[in-house]
Amino acid sequence: MKSVREFLYHLGHLNTQKKLLIMFLFVAIIPLVTLGLISFFQSSSVVKEQFRNYNQFAGEKIQKELDRMIGDMYFSVESIKQYIKDQSSIELSDQRPKTYADFKEEINLERMIQTYQNVGIKGIYLITSSGYYYGDRNLNFEKLQKIEILNKARGKQDIEIGIYTPTHYKENNPKKVIGLVVPLKISYGALKNSYILIETDADDLFKMINVLETDLDSRISIYNQSGEYLYRTISNKKNLENDVVWTESTKTSNWKIQFRIPNDVFYKSTKVIVKVVTIGMIIAILLAVVLSYLFSKQFSSKIQKLKLAIDEVSNGIFDKKLPIQPKDEIGKLSFHFNRMVSKIKQLMEEIKKSEELKREAELKAVHYQINPHLLFNTLNTIQWKARIDGNHEISKMLIHLTKVLQGNLNFTIGLISLKEELEAIHHFLVIQELRYGPNFTCKFEMDKKLEQALIPRMTLQPMLENIFFHAFEDGRGEIYIEINEKNGCFELILKDNGKGMSKQRLETIFSPPTSETNVRGIGMYNVKQKFTIHFGKNHRIIADSIEGQGTIISIYWPKRWVGESERNTDYQSVNS
Known part of the structure; x- marks a missing residue:
């Protein structure tokens, strides 16, 4: 009672469209289920009986066909044996004929054999103990002598019959034959210990068997009176207790033919009825949905449009x-x-x-820390003074310093190509080499196509300054710079083998300076600020250091190329 109340309570809070849908579903499904159950119980029994009769009829047909074939074979064998006994005056040879009389006797015997070779019988052969045979020459006699039933008959000196695949015919080998081997039991002359082999084409029989195996998923087994299997359906399925099984017996050879059909296949007619009822239910449900939609459309279409518009606004449209x-x-x-x-x-x-x-404003605040005009005038004055005084080393340093500052103090452009950035770094490293001598090495690795990648101006120089001023002693050490494309973004890795830094210092390396004594750390803070200004949170800077071993700084930022519009660039996240 409580569950009914809860159902009615929830039903009362549904919208009109859902209420109409539920109503139509009840109206359509209840009568359909009733009719389906009635048709199921009445028709399934009739269909099952018809199906059982069909299977038994097919089994009897196979049994009768086997009886006919084996009966024809025995009849032919007995006729040939009778002919040989009646023609006691003939003298057959156990080798190829050498005289006209031998040839004539062989022709007469083979013609007689051919009279019993009807459409179904593939071949009849009289095989002597010496290895010579009479019959059709369209075969490989060496392969014929290897037939299993022939060897069994020789060993037991008795009749042998079996089903096998022949390979001894030179052409038109059937897929299956039924072979019968009968000893002649003649104790004199060339036919002493000889055998008659008769083979019947069983392809038509096995076509009927294959129909049952394919259409009904049957597993058919044929075994002789000794219980030896002559044929068995090749299948991965296991025999189950609920399988439908029946057996037919041949009259002439007392063979057993067992038919086994899976229970679900035998009663699949029930599934067909259920499928028809299910399809009807689905059609009824679809009809109910369509009708409910048509009746509720005038009320729900306007609300649906409003909902779609709200969804688009929530997605940023x-x-x-x-x-x-x-x-x-x-x-x-x-x-x-x-x-x-x-x-x-x-x-x-x-x-x-x-x-x-x-x-x-933030870019200008970062860059306008010195007056470029005053700086360039002052540097040019010092450079000429050094040149006049003959101090060429200072003159070179000032030339390279001017090159560095000419690019980095262009405040109108915040992002430059990696090619420009590396050119500025080249001049910076020349200055350091003039200062410290050849005490350090700097190795670059970058694909040439990345020269057009964009990076915030003056990114590498502050980091290299930190290396020379804090990591190296007297400029001694190794620097490694690698730039790649990785996971849809750019990756810059800067390594040095300098002093490294403590964990406490590493945690504050990108923090803004808090006092005049810490103003030397402003370079790394500015690098972080530039990436934040240009890319927001869509970048990563990772620093790792071990005291006494060196420092690694890794920077990941979205792909931007020279010539791309910043407004039209969709950044791919680099924070994953």
Whole structure:
């Protein structure tokens, strides 16, 4: 009772479309299930009986065909034996004929054999103990002598019959034959210890067997009076207790033919009826759904459009405009929805402009730490003074320093190509070499196509300055720089074998300086700030260091190439 109340309570809170759907389902399914059960119980018994009769008829047909074939073989063998006994005056040879009389006797015998070779019988052969035979010459006699039933008959000196696949015919080998071997039991002359072999083409018989095996998934076994299997269906299925099994016996040879059909196949007629009822139920359900949709469309279509529009706005699509409906509740909702979307779009544009101004201000704040104009004039003055005084080393250092600053103090461009960045680094490293001498090595590894990849200006120089000022002693050490494409983003790895740093220092390497004494750490903080300004949270900078062994800094940022518009670039996350 409680479950019924809960069902009615939940039913009362469903929308109109679902209520109509449930109603139509009940109306359609109840009578359909009733009719289906009635038709199932009445028709399944009739179909099962017809199916059983068909299987038994097919089994009897196979049994009768086997009796006919084996009976014809025995009749032919007895006729040939009788002919040989009646023609006691003939003298057959146990080798190829050498005289005309021998040849004539062989021809007469083979003609007699051919008279009993009807359409079904493939071959009849009289095989002597010396290895010579009479009969059709269209075979390989060496293979014929290896037939299993022939060897069994020789060993037991008795009749042998079996089913096998022949390979001794030179052409048109049947797939299956029934072979019968009968000893002549003549104790004199050339036919002493000889045998008659008769083979009947069983392909038509096995076509009937294959039909049962294929169509009914039957497993058929044929075994002789001794219980030896002559044929068995090749199958991976195991015999089950509920299989439908019956046996037929041949009259002429007392063979047993066992038919075994899986229970679910034998009673598949029931499944057919269930399938028909199920299809009817599905059609009824679909009809109920269509009718409920048609009746509820006028109420739900407007709400559905509003729902789809809200989904699009939630996915970031703000260009959706709903048509204003007549002055009902849905029309008012559509009006307020359009006004809300317009307001959100306006606010987003204002936030976007504000963020762009903020980024521009932050870039200028990072770069405008020195006055470029004053700096270049001063450097040029010092360079000429050094040249006049003959101090060529200082002059070279100033030339390379000017090259470094000319690129890095161009505040109008925040992202530059890796090619430009590495050119600036080249001049920086020349300055360090003039300062420290050939005490350090710097190795670069980068695919040439990455030269057009974009990176924030002045990224590598602050990190290299930290290496020379904090990691190396007197500029001694090794630097390794590798730049790759990895998982849809760019990867920069900077390694050195310098002093390394403590865990406490490593945790604050990208933090803003808090005092004048820590102003030397502003370089790494600026690097972090540049990537944040250009790529937001869609980048990673990882630092790892071991005191006394060196430091590794890895940077991952989204792919951007020279010539791409920043607005049209969809960043792929590098934080996974």
